[in-house]
Structures are given as C-alpha cells and as structure tokens.
Amino acid sequence: MSYERFAYVYDYLMQDVNYDGWLDFIKHEAQSYSVPGKDMLDIACGTGELSLLLAKEGFAVTGVDLSEDMLVIAQEKALERNCRLSLFRQDMARLDLGKEYDLITIFCDSLNYLEREEDVIETFKNVHRHLRKDGLFLFDVHSVYxxxxxxxxxxxxxxxxxxxxxxxxxxxxxxxxxxxxxxxxxxxxxxxxxxxxxxxxxxxTYPVLQLKEWLLSAGFQVLEVTGDFTGQPPSDKNERIFFTCRKK
Incomplete structure (x- = not known):
C-alpha cells in the first residue's frame, strides 16, 4: 500500500479524529501502571499529530512510519510547532532501532494494515524486544463487528x-x-x-482472544482490553478495541 498521494490530504480528512482521546488514554495508562519514564516510540506515526501532542506533554517521542511522505509532513509540523521528534522510516513487522523504550504505541487501527498473521506476530515480538522491562505496549484495532x-x-x-x-x-x-x-x-x-x-x-482484524494468544506468546502480560475510549470491557458492538500490555 502506498500513501504517496494520500499523505497530503490525510490531515484534512483526519481533522475530526479523536486525537485527544488517544492522548488521554496514553497518559492515564502510563500513570495507572507506573511507566518508569517518558521515552516512547510511536509506531505508524503518520503525519505526527499524536506524536506532537505527546511531545508537548513531555514525552521524548520517536516516530516510525512506512511512508516517507507522511514522515516529511511530520517533520515539517515539528519544525513549525517548535517540537522535537526523532523520525525513522521503518516497517513495524521488521522494526529494528537498536534501542529500548518505556512506552510503545500503535494507534489509529494501524496494526490492521498487516494482512498476514505472521506480520502481526513479528510486530508483537519486535515491540517486546524494544521495550524496557515493565514497559507498556498500547494499541488499538478495528473490532470484528x-x-x-x-x-x-x-x-x-x-x-x-x-x-x-x-x-x-x-x-x-x-x-x-x-x-x-x-x-x-x-x-x-x-x-x-x-x-x-x-x-x-x-x-x-482478528478476534480479541487470538490477539491475546499472540501477545502472551510474545512475552506480554495483557493488563486491560477496553472498547471505544470508554475504559470499559468491550461490548459486542464496540468498533475500536484497545489493548494495554506490559512486558514481563
């Protein structure tokens, strides 16, 4: 999939997306589970809108994305807003940054762009490898519903x-x-x-139980599964499922 042309209208189309909801979720989970630091990796960061909100909150943010065009826009925004982002072009299924983080995120259903089961499994393994002990992994997916x-x-x-x-x-x-x-x-x-x-x-996408199985096999403890920014267990008709996981 190429975002070459799409990247330049992406922010226009995403202007009503609930970035504040993701930001609040990250801050709440980081505090609730006592994340040891604020060094974080935002996987599939796109044009950097959420990454920049996190940087304003004091997180030291590294962003990765498969699209070079998205990253160019993210860098332009960072300069305009006087924010510091470290940005790299990487495939989440082949992630290799040579560094560990306190917190890693994959939001806006970006994990759903992996069509092969093997790539989801490898992504979970890569995230585990890049997390410090007791670090948090937060992500969301579209529900089967x-x-x-x-x-x-x-x-x-x-x-x-x-x-x-x-x-x-x-x-x-x-x-x-x-x-x-x-x-x-x-x-x-x-x-x-x-x-x-x-x-x-x-x-x-995949059923919650399947994702849990892969997460456990990758070495995570699944702390919470919630639905639609509610903080409550997902219902049959929730459209977005959130996972909070800790590296064991």
Whole structure:
C-alpha cells in the first residue's frame, strides 16, 4: 500500500479524529501502571499529530512510519510547532532501532494494515524486544463487528470545496478483512481544478482472544482490553478495541 498521494490530504480528512482521546488514554495508562519514564516510540506515526501532542506533554517521542511522505509532513509540523521528534522510516513487522523504550504505541487501527498473521506476530515480538522491562505496549484495532457490520459492502461519501471522496468497502481475501477503494477529488488552489486520486487500502482484524494468544506468546502480560475510549470491557458492538500490555 502506498500513501504517496494520500499523505497530503490525510490531515484534512483526519481533522475530526479523536486525537485527544488517544492522548488521554496514553497518559492515564502510563500513570495507572507506573511507566518508569517518558521515552516512547510511536509506531505508524503518520503525519505526527499524536506524536506532537505527546511531545508537548513531555514525552521524548520517536516516530516510525512506512511512508516517507507522511514522515516529511511530520517533520515539517515539528519544525513549525517548535517540537522535537526523532523520525525513522521503518516497517513495524521488521522494526529494528537498536534501542529500548518505556512506552510503545500503535494507534489509529494501524496494526490492521498487516494482512498476514505472521506480520502481526513479528510486530508483537519486535515491540517486546524494544521495550524496557515493565514497559507498556498500547494499541488499538478495528473490532470484528466493525469489519463485518460497519465497513463490509458499505459506501461512504463526503463533499467539500477542498476535498471530496467516494469510499467503497468490499470483502478482502482474508477472514475479517476489508478492501477500501477510495477516490478523492482534490482542489488545486491555484487553478481551481480538481485532481482525481485513487487509493486502495487493505485491512484485516482478528478476534480479541487470538490477539491475546499472540501477545502472551510474545512475552506480554495483557493488563486491560477496553472498547471505544470508554475504559470499559468491550461490548459486542464496540468498533475500536484497545489493548494495554506490559512486558514481563
């Protein structure tokens, strides 16, 4: 999957996303479980919006992402906001930074972009290897309910003067997977003309029990599983599942 064109409209489309909810979740879990320090790794950091909020809260943030374009935007934002971010282009399934962290995060359902079970398992192993003892691993995923009942065979649209899109969702090749076909119409400010940009994004999720099994095998203690920013155990209709894990 390539984010080359998508990266430049990503922040516009994500302007209503609950970054404050993720920030509050991270701060709450770090305090509740007495994370020993504030040295953290934000995996799949995208354009750096959450990473920058964390840096403002006093975390020493390293961000990694597969997209060079996303990282360029994240660096530009860091300079504009006078924040320090260390940024690296890395694949989470092949993560190798040669350093340990107090806290590692993978948010905004980024783990769901790994289509192969082996890559999810390797990501968990890599995160464990990069965590200090008793460090926390926090992440979220789309629920099976969201994949099967919200996304599957659905169409979403948005019309705006700057960016419009048609978003079609189809069954993927794997169980609990979806292919997102996105067609964007992006207005050029100088010419006023609209450019058509097409993207195909593939996502796959797993039942909570399967993810727990892989986490335990990777050496984690699963401290909490919650749903939809509530801090409560997930219900059958929660769309986003949060995991709080500690390195044993």
């Amino acid at each position: 969201k994949m099967s009942q919200v996304f599957m065979n659905s169409t979403f649209t948005m019309t705006d003067d700057s960016v419009s899109y048609i978003w079609d969702c189809f069954p993927g090749d794997w169980p609990n997977s979806v292919e997102h076909e996105l067609t964007f119409f992006v207005r050029d400010e100088e010419s006023g003309m609209y450019e058509r940009v097409e993207e195909l994004h593939k996502q796959r």
